[in-house]
Amino acid sequence: MPELRRARLIDVARRAGVGKTTASDALSGTGRVSPATRDAVLAAAAELGYTANTAARALRSGATGTIGVVLPEVLARSSYYMAFTFGVVTYAAAHDVDVTIVSPSVSSGRSRPIRADGLIVGDPRAGDPALPALLSSGIPIVTQEHLPDDVDGEPDGVVWSSHRAGMRRLLEEVDRVRPQHPALLVAPNVTDWSRQLVEGYREGCATRGWEPVIAPIEFEAPWHAVRASTERLLAEHPETDVIICGPDSSAIEVVAVLGRAGRSIGDDITVVSCVDHPSLPFLQPSITSIDLRPRESGVACAELLIDILEGRADHGSAQEFPITVVARESTARPLTSTHPEVHRQ
C-alpha cells in the first residue's frame, strides 16, 4: 500500500502503539522513554519514512527563543487583540519563550527580516499584501481563523472557531425579544470571521422569514464610523428592532447613538454584540454577546505553534476553539413597543 501522503507524528505514534508525546520524546531524545519504546518508535518512523519537520525543536535548540504575533493592524481600541496577545504571552512565558509583536510594516514591504522561530497570524485578512510573503517565508505559521478564500498557501496550523454556529446561537437569544427586523453591522468578507458571521446571519434570517439587512462598516471602525453606519441604518431602515454589532466595542457607540436618538433599549429596539467587551456587562441594560474567549484563544495558538515547533504537533494541524454566547439583559424579555417612525410612513 503506497503512502500517498507524508507520514505524520500521529502515524508514527499509532504504529508504535504509543501516544504522540511519547513518540515525540523518543524521536527527539528528550523526556523519559524506555529504550524499548524508543526503539519501537524509531523503527515505526523508519518504516513510514517519517522525517521530523525542520522547524521542530528549533525553539529549544534556540534560534531566537521568540515567537511573533502578527495582528491585522495596530489596534488602539481592540480589547480583543489585547487579550489575545496577552494570552499568547502568558503561555509563551510559561515556556520561557518571548513574544514579539511584529510591526505591521510587514504589510508594506519590510526589508528587515522577522526574527522569530514561528509566527501567529491573527485574523488573516483578504487582500493583505503581507500574507503571501509570510506564508512563503519558511517560518512556521499558526493562523487564528482560516485563511480567507483569496489567499493561496497553507499555514502550519490553524486555530479556528465556528462563528457561523456562534451567530446562530446569538440569534436564539435575539429570538427572546420577538424581533422582526434585526440588522447586522459588519465588515463583510474581510476575514473568515466576518464571512461566517454574515453566513450565520443570512441562514438565521432565512429560517425565521426575516429580511436580512447588512449595514457595512470597516473591519476596525473608529467611533465616528460606527456612529455614521448606525445613523444611516436607522435612517434607511427605521423598522430595525435589533442591531447586531460586529466590530469589537462598536456596541458601546451604538448604544450611545440610540440614546441620543431617543430610542429606549429593551423597549422599542435592542442591541447584541458579536464580540464581548469588558464594559458590556455594565451597560444599561447589559448587552448579550458572543464571548470569543480571546485570552484562551491566544493560549491555544501559542500552544499549537510551540507544539509544532517542538515536534509535538503535526504540520497542518487544525484545532477547533470553542466560543460561547453570554446572555444578558438586552435579550431578556420581548420588546414592548415599535419605533413610532415606522407607523408614520
Place this chain on the structure above:
Amino acid sequence: MPELRRARLIDVARRAGVGKTTASDALSGTGRVSPATRDAVLAAAAELGYTANTAARALRSGATGTIGVVLPEVLARSSYYMAFTFGVVTYAAAHDVDVTIVSPSVSSGRSRPIRADGLIVGDPRAGDPALPALLSSGIPIVTQEHLPDDVDGEPDGVVWSSHRAGMRRLLEEVDRVRPQHPALLVAPNVTDWSRQLVEGYREGCATRGWEPVIAPIEFEAPWHAVRASTERLLAEHPETDVIICGPDSSAIEVVAVLGRAGRSIGDDITVVSCVDHPSLPFLQPSITSIDLRPRESGVACAELLIDILEGRADHGSAQEFPITVVARESTARPLTSTHPEVHRQ
C-alpha cells in the same frame, strides 16, 4: 570654566544655536542639514567634548530592530498593562520597530540573552531580582516610573508621573461626598506608584483631619484577594465611607462586595479608583478615577527610548507624564446617610 558633567546633546545644540533634532541629524549625518550648520554643530560638539552615546543609532543601523517591554509579571487582568503595551507597539510600529514582550523568566535567572536594542521596564518593583541584572546588562533602559528606593543603578530614561499629586486631586473629588472615613486599598511600598499613592493619601488625611486607614493588598491582586481585603476592611472599620481602590480593576470587585453587603453606593458609602478601567464609566454609579492614560504612557516610553537609541535624547532623560482625574457619579453629591452598624456600637 571646567565642565563638571558630561556634555549632553542639548548643550551641543544650544552652543551651535540649533534645535536638538538638527544637532542630532548633524552628528549622525542624517536628515537635511546645511553644510554650515553641520560644521557649527560638529565644532560645538568638539568644544564641549561631546560624545554620542554608544547605543545611539543602534536601532537604525540595525542590531535587532526590536525594543523589549518588561512587565512586572504576566498580567491576565490588567487592562492597564495591555493598553500600555499597545501604546508602545503603536509608536514603535510607526517607526518600523518591533516590540518583544520579554518573558518574566528574566526574574528567575534566564540564560537566553535578551534580543532587543533597548528595554522599557514598566513599574519597576522593589525586590525584583531581575532589576539589577537588567540595569547592568548594557542594554539602554527606559523605566516607566522611577526605580524603587532599594534598587541601585540608573536607567537611561524615565517617564514618571506625580501620583502623589494625582491622589491629592482625587481626594478633592472625594471631598464632594463630605466623607469622614476614607480608606485606601493598596499594596504599599511595592512600586514608586504605590509609594506615592500612600504619601498623597496620608498628606490628604493630615490636611483634613482624617484618620488614615490603609487596607493592604497584593500589587496584582486576584478577585478573591480584593474581596477578602474589602471584607476585612469593612469588618475592622465599619465606619469607612469611601473606599479608594488601588489595584487595577479592583473597584469592580469592591462595588460587587458592597452590593452583596447591602451597602448603597453614593448613599452610605462610595468608591473611587486610582486606575481607570473601561468598565468604570458604565458601573452604577459610574466611578470617579485617576486616568493614568496608559496607552499614551506607552507611546511616551517608546518615543523616549527610541529617541535615546537614535541619539535624539540624552541618557538620563526624565520626562514627566501628565495624568488626570475623571470625575464621575460616585463623587457627584454628598453621602446621605451613615452605615447603620456604626451606630450600633
